[in-house]
Amino acid sequence: MDSGDLKRLKNLVEKRLDIETAYQISRGLRWQEATASWHSVEGMGETIGMTIQQRRMNQELPMQAISVPNIDGKQAPGLIKIAVIGDVHDQWEAVDGLALQQLGIDLALFVGDFGNESVEIVRAIAALDIPKAVIFGNHDAWYSASHWGKQKCPYDRSKEDRVQQQFDLLGDLHVGYGKRDFPDLNLTVVGARPFSWGGSEWKNPEFYQAHYGIHNFAESTAQIVAAADQAAYNTIIFLGHCGPSGLGDRPDDPCGKDWQPIGGDHGDPDFAAAIDQVRQQGKTIPLVAFGHMHHHLRHTKQSLRTPLLVSPEATVYLNAAAVPRIIQTDQTRQCNFSLVYLLNGTVLQSSLIWVDQNFTVTTEQILYSQPALAIEG
Ligand SMILES: [Zn+2]
Numbered sequence: 114m115d116s117g118d119l120k121r122l123k124n125l126v127e128k129r130l131d132i133e134t135a136y137q138i139s140r141g142l143r144w145q146e147a148t149a150s151w152h153s154v155e156g157m158g159e160t161i162g163m164t165i166q167q168r169r170m171n172q173e174l175p176m177q178a179i180s181v182p183n184i185d186g187k188q189a190p191g192l193i194k195i196a197v198i199g200d201v202h203d204q205w206e207a208v209d210g211l212a213l214q215q216l217g218i219d220l221a222l223f224v225g226d227f228g229n230e231s232v233e234i235v236r237a238i239a240a241l242d243i244p245k246a247v248i249f250g251n252h253d254a255w256y257s258a259s260h261w262g263k264q265k266c267p268y269d270r271s272k273e274d275r276v277q278q279q280f281d282l283l284g285d286l287h288v289g290y291g292k293r294d295f296p297d298l299n300l301t302v303v304g305a306r307p308f309s310w311g312g313s314e315w316k317n318p319e320f321y322q323a324h325y326g327i328h329n330f331a332e333s334t335a336q337i338v339a340a341a342d343q344a345a346y347n348t349i350i351f352l353g354h355c356g357p358s359g360l361g362d363r364p365d366d367p368c369g370k371d372w373q374p375i376g377g378d379h380g381d382p383d384f385a386a387a388i389d390q391v392r393q394q395g396k397t398i399p400l401v402a403f404g405h406m407h408h409h410l411r412h413t414k415q416s417l418r419t420p421l422l423v424s425p426e427a428t429v430y431l432n433a434a435a436v437p438r439i440i441q442t443d444q445t446r447q448c449n450f451s452l453v454y455l456l457n458g459t460v461l462q463s464s465l466i467w468v469d470q471n472f473t474v475t476t477e478q479i480l481y482s483q484p485a486l487a488i489e490g
Contacts, residue, residue, distance in 0.1 A: 119142065125138070195455060196216065196451070198433065200433075203227070203231055211472070213450070214242075223245065225252075230254065256268070287304070290306065300455075313382055350401075354405050355368060355405040360380055365417070388401060398426070403430075408432070431453065447475060452466055
């Protein structure tokens with residue numbers, strides 16, 4: 114090991130300078146040495162380190178199945194290219210919408226948390242000229258759902274209702290406790306419980322009573338199943354803010370609890386029960402997309418959250434919450450999307466991509482490839 118290289122790498126990451134050089138130096142170092150150099154760096158530097166780590170994973174992991182995206186998204190008849198947009202947290206600009214168009218996306222799925230009742234971001238997303246479905250997250254009712262939030266509210270709640278403004282902007286684009294049919298794609302997107310905080314406790318009862326007349330998880334499950342019953346198509350994509358329970362109870366599982374006390378399944382039990390019931394009705398469920406539980410873990414910097422699991426029924430469970438979704442440095446601005454390629458009701462491949470200001474995909478981390486394809490590739 115060359116300790117000079119290690120120092121140089123840490124310096125570049127810390128000062129957010131010349132990420133390309135930092136990446137090239139990192140490739141000459143052993144994995145642990147390289148990652149250790151930015152685990153001591155806070156904030157943006159840490160995020161840049163993670164990006165370098167992802168690029169290395171792309172280089173160093175076997176990539177037999179990379180041929181799927183290389184057919185340019187549209188060449189295989191019936192191939193559907195879906196972008197899942199993880200928790201936005203106030204990071205959305207016009208260029209992100211242009212990126213979705215440049216990428217040739219057939220369907221955009223937004224998992225919510227646009228900001229703390231950030232009406233302007235919801236307005237921008239509602240105006241996007243691309244097929245889409247949206248579910249609101251807990252931050253989208255940050256000052257309206259709980260007593261705590263109402264006390265912190267920076268605007269006069271007797272004069273305006275920003276939750277309602279967001280509902281009005283999206284109209285039937287919002288699929289929480291509802292559904293949206295996509296005839297061109299031969300599928301229906303069904304929304305789970307909107308504004309979810311996750312976990313096994315029924316939170317914000319007055320809010321759910323007022324908006325939906327729902328009082329507990331059982332009623333919530335029934336509402337999601339009722340929405341799926343209205344689906345025009347047999348292929349169902351589920352969209353939630355938090356994912357369903359049942360995906361593991363370790364802190365780095367897709368919905369695992371990474372704050373004190375560490376560990377435990379923080380998924381939504383009503384969502385899990387609804388998926389089970391809809392599956393038993395014989396519907397095809399290729400994808401369950403969600404966010405809320407960020408990829409960066411609160412209890413450790415040594416690893417990231419597992420972003421994707423596949424069930425025995427071949428349903429892909431995708432946590433798209435790679436937060437922050439925009440990384441801005443002196444030289445470049447990159448934003449992330451999770452991509453899912455769907456063909457005939459099954460997921461062929463899923464990846465997390467970073468796109469720069471020229472709409473170039475700078476990083477593609479393959480999260481899943483259908484095994485048969487990997488052999489063919
Ligand atoms: Zn959230």
